Amino acid sequence: MHQPLAQPATVTPKTTHHLTLVQEGVFPVTRNHRGDLLEQCPNTGWHHAGTIQGEGKLAGVPSLFIRLAGCNLRCMWQMPNGEVSLCDTAYASFHTGQTRRMTVDEVLNTVRHNIGSMRHVVITGGEPMLQSRSLTELCRILKTELHLHITMETNGTLFDKELAPLIDLVSLSPKLQNATPTPASAQKMNMDYKGTFAYHAEIRKNTEAIQQWMNNCRVFDNDFQLKFVVAHPDEVDEIKTDFLNELTGWQPSDILLMPLGGNRDQLAVNTPIAVQLAVINGWRFAPRLHIDLWGNRAGV
Numbered sequence: 001m002h003q004p005l006a007q008p009a010t011v012t013p014k015t016t017h018h019l020t021l022v023q024e025g026v027f028p029v030t031r032n033h034r035g036d037l038l039e040q041c042p043n044t045g046w047h048h049a050g051t052i053q054g055e056g057k058l059a060g061v062p063s064l065f066i067r068l069a070g071c072n073l074r075c076m077w078q079m080p081n082g083e084v085s086l087c088d089t090a091y092a093s094f095h096t097g098q099t100r101r102m103t104v105d106e107v108l109n110t111v112r113h114n115i116g117s118m119r120h121v122v123i124t125g126g127e128p129m130l131q132s133r134s135l136t137e138l139c140r141i142l143k144t145e146l147h148l149h150i151t152m153e154t155n156g157t158l159f160d161k162e163l164a165p166l167i168d169l170v171s172l173s174p175k176l177q178n179a180t181p182t183p184a185s186a187q188k189m190n191m192d193y194k195g196t197f198a199y200h201a202e203i204r205k206n207t208e209a210i211q212q213w214m215n216n217c218r219v220f221d222n223d224f225q226l227k228f229v230v231a232h233p234d235e236v237d238e239i240k241t242d243f244l245n246e247l248t249g250w251q252p253s254d255i256l257l258m259p260l261g262g263n264r265d266q267l268a269v270n271t272p273i274a275v276q277l278a279v280i281n282g283w284r285f286a287p288r289l290h291i292d293l294w295g296n297r298a299g300v
């Protein structure tokens, strides 16, 4: 059962902004923003808060996650075997029926009551940059008062110069052509191809915004990673031509290949492909440890 440990005091409001999160909001947690113990244990199945970062340069590092709702893209991948793989967090990006509005103070207090010995928070989505003004207020306090390391996962289509200095590791995950819905893939998922899907191809690539993030990292001594989802060897040509050749100031160790797949079966197919392509090009392979551990469960 939960240990009756002394809890940090809930801090009185100092902030003014709100954030729109998914239902689980800050995860995995055992206490709410007031410090009360929750009845249910987190989706990890553990009786304590926290998980490990499953992806990227900091894979394996104990972390708390903050998942914001809404995304400016609607990704859908056609696997080489014809299967369609939807965004692994579609409930956060475009099936956002159940969201949760919290004040920045409520988010901060939830972090305070659950952070324990962890030193890392990961802000993810959906696309967190759609709420960059509120995020700036949140991150300023996460850094100045809680002294936490902040990773932000973003699709790299948007930049914000106020927020950038506050992000210790910006995890840029630009989307390749393979992520754009097609009439056939949308139909397979019983979704309407029209409307926002049509914008995917237009807005998914913004190398100016990516370069601004990378330049800011150099100025403020922060780090970045360029994380590409792959399922097919041809995608490496596109990564080089459309992204790496247009960008300056990266090293091979900043380029990560992550296998396409939101569940264990899809990952099992695409992991050997991503590993081989990483080895051939001198880049890194990025696992998805949370999917290995918990499958496609949310809030882990």
Ligand SMILES: Nc1nc2[nH]cc(C(=O)O)c2c(=O)[nH]1
Binding pocket: 051, 052, 053, 054, 055, 065, 089, 124, 125, 153, 290, 299, 300
């Ligand atoms: N443990 C864990 N690691 C993660 N790394 C990136 C995640 C994401 O969904 O953005 C994620 C996630 O949802 N859980």
Ligand code: SF4
Binding pocket: 071, 072, 073, 074, 075, 087, 088, 089, 090, 093, 125, 126, 127, 155, 175
């Ligand atoms: S950009 Fe990321 S969060 Fe948004 S739809 Fe694509 S995979 Fe999902």
Ligand SMILES: [Mg+2]
Binding pocket: 088, 089, 124, 153
């Ligand atoms: Mg993700």
